[in-house]
Amino acid sequence: MQYRQVANHSPLSILGFGCMRFPKNGTKVDLAETEREIRRAVDSGVNYFDAAYTYPGIEEALGTIIERIGCRDKINIATKLPHYLIKSREELDKYFNTELERLKTDHIDYYLMHMLPDTDVWNRLKKMGIEEWIEEKKAAGQIGKIGFSYHGNSVSFCQVLDCYNWDFCQIQYNYMDENTQAGRTGLQYAAARNIPVIIMEPLRGGRLVSHLPKKAAAEFKKYAPDISPAEWAFRWLYSQPEVTVVLSGMNSITMLEENLRIANTARIGELTEDDHEFLREIRDIINEKMKVPCTGCGYCMPCASDVDIPGCFNAYNIGHTDNYYQGYKAYIMCTVLRSKKSGADKCVRCGRCLPRCPQGINIPEQLAHVNKYYGNFICRFIDWIIGRMYKYQ
Numbered sequence: 001m002q003y004r005q006v007a008n009h010s011p012l013s014i015l016g017f018g019c020m021r022f023p024k025n026g027t028k029v030d031l032a033e034t035e036r037e038i039r040r041a042v043d044s045g046v047n048y049f050d051a052a053y054t055y056p057g058i059e060e061a062l063g064t065i066i067e068r069i070g071c072r073d074k075i076n077i078a079t080k081l082p083h084y085l086i087k088s089r090e091e092l093d094k095y096f097n098t099e100l101e102r103l104k105t106d107h108i109d110y111y112l113m114h115m116l117p118d119t120d121v122w123n124r125l126k127k128m129g130i131e132e133w134i135e136e137k138k139a140a141g142q143i144g145k146i147g148f149s150y151h152g153n154s155v156s157f158c159q160v161l162d163c164y165n166w167d168f169c170q171i172q173y174n175y176m177d178e179n180t181q182a183g184r185t186g187l188q189y190a191a192a193r194n195i196p197v198i199i200m201e202p203l204r205g206g207r208l209v210s211h212l213p214k215k216a217a218a219e220f221k222k223y224a225p226d227i228s229p230a231e232w233a234f235r236w237l238y239s240q241p242e243v244t245v246v247l248s249g250m251n252s253i254t255m256l257e258e259n260l261r262i263a264n265t266a267r268i269g270e271l272t273e274d275d276h277e278f279l280r281e282i283r284d285i286i287n288e289k290m291k292v293p294c295t296g297c298g299y300c301m302p303c304a305s306d307v308d309i310p311g312c313f314n315a316y317n318i319g320h321t322d323n324y325y326q327g328y329k330a331y332i333m334c335t336v337l338r339s340k341k342s343g344a345d346k347c348v349r350c351g352r353c354l355p356r357c358p359q360g361i362n363i364p365e366q367l368a369h370v371n372k373y374y375g376n377f378i379c380r381f382i383d384w385i386i387g388r389m390y391k392y393q
C-alpha cells in the first residue's frame with residue numbers, strides 16, 4: 001500500500017474503504033463477507049474507513065467487525081455528524097455518543113460535518129456552540145481531526161474551507177467532475193493550505209463503469225485494451241499529488257483486490273498529456289448522452305409521494321446511454337414491481353427533495369421529463385399489465 005502524508009497528519013493509505021456499500025444480505029449488512037473484506041484490506045495496509053450516522057447499519061457493522069478483528073489501533077475511523085438533524089448543543093452529544101457506541105470505540109479519528117453546504121449552515125451550528133464543542137472533544141481525545149464533506153460548487157467550497165480551522169475535507173471528484181463540484185479548483189485550494197483532501201465518488205456512483213455509453217466503452221477498449229474504465233478513473237485521481245485518499249465502496253473481494261492492485265502501482269504524474277486528452281474525449285461522449293447527473297446517493301429520499309427518485313433517474317440515463325428498452329426495463333423494475341408504485345408520475349412537485357440534492361438537480365422538473373419519456377400510452381399499458389400480473393401472483 002502507498003501512503004500520503006499531509007502536514008501534522010499521520011500517513012493515510014491512498015485507498016480508503018467507503019463503508020456505505022458494504023455487501024448486503026437483503027437490506028442487512030452481510031457481516032461475514034464484510035469481515036472477510038475488511039480483514040484483507042487491513043492486512044494490505046488500508047487504514048482509512050469512512051462511515052456516516054445516516055448509512056443504515058453501517059456504523060454498527062464496522063464497529064462489530066473492528067472489535068472482532070482487533071484492529072482498532074491500526075486504522076482510522078472516519079464518520080459524520082448529521083448536523084441537519086441537530087437543533088441544540090445537547091443533541092451534538094447525543095448523536096456523537098450514539099456513534100461512539102455503534103462503532104464500539106472511545107474516539108473518532110476523522111470526524112466530518114456531513115454534507116456541509118455553505119457558510120450559513122456553519123453559522124447556524126456556531127450559534128449552537130459547535131466550535132467550543134469541537135475543542136472540548138479534541139481536548140478530551142474523543143475527536144482526532146475535524147473536517148467536512150461537500151457536494152456544492154467550487155466558490156462555495158472555498159468559502160466553507162475558509163470559515164473554520166478545518167483539519168481535512170472530503171469532496172466528490174472524478175474525471176467527469178474536474179470542472180464541476182469543488183473540482184480541481186477546490187482540490188488545489190485545499191492542498192495549498194496543507195489540508196488533506198479525501199475523495200468520494202471516484203466512479204460517480206459506479207456510473208463511470210457500469211452505464212458507460214457504448215461509444216465510450218469502445219473508445220476505452222481501443223485506446224488501451226488492458227486497462228478498465230475503473231482503473232483509468234482511479235489512476236487519474238492518484239496521479240494528482242493533491243489527492244490524499246480515494247474512497248471506494250468495495251462490495252466484493254474481487255473489487256477490493258483490483259483496487260489494491262491499482263493503489264499499489266499508481267504513481268503521481270503517471271498519466272501522459274495524451275491520456276488526459278483521451279479522458280476529456282470520454283467525458284464529452286458521456287456528457288452527450290447523460291440526461292440527469294444523478295449519482296444515486298439517495299440523499300433526496302424518502303419522497304413523501306413514494307417516488308424512487310434515484311431509480312427513475314438511473315433508468316432515464318440508461319435509456320439514453322444504453323438504449324430505450326434497457327432503460328425501460330430498469331424503470332419497470334424500480335417503479336412498477338413494488339408494493340407501492342414509485343414512478344415519476346407520482347411526483348406532486350412539493351419541492352421537499354430539492355435542498356437535499358448535492359448535485360443541484362431540479363428533481364421535479366427532471367421527473368416530469370422522465371414521466372414524459374416513459375409515460376406514453378404503450379408504456380402505461382405495459383405498466384398496467386405487469387401491475388396486474390404482479391398483483392395476482
Ligand code: SF4
Nearest residue numbers: 303347348350351353
Ligand atoms: S418534489 Fe416530487 S420527488 Fe420531490 S419530494 Fe416532492 S413529490 Fe417527491
Ligand code: SF4
Nearest residue numbers: 294295297298300357
Ligand atoms: S437526485 Fe440528487 S440527491 Fe437524489 S439520488 Fe440523485 S444525486 Fe442523490
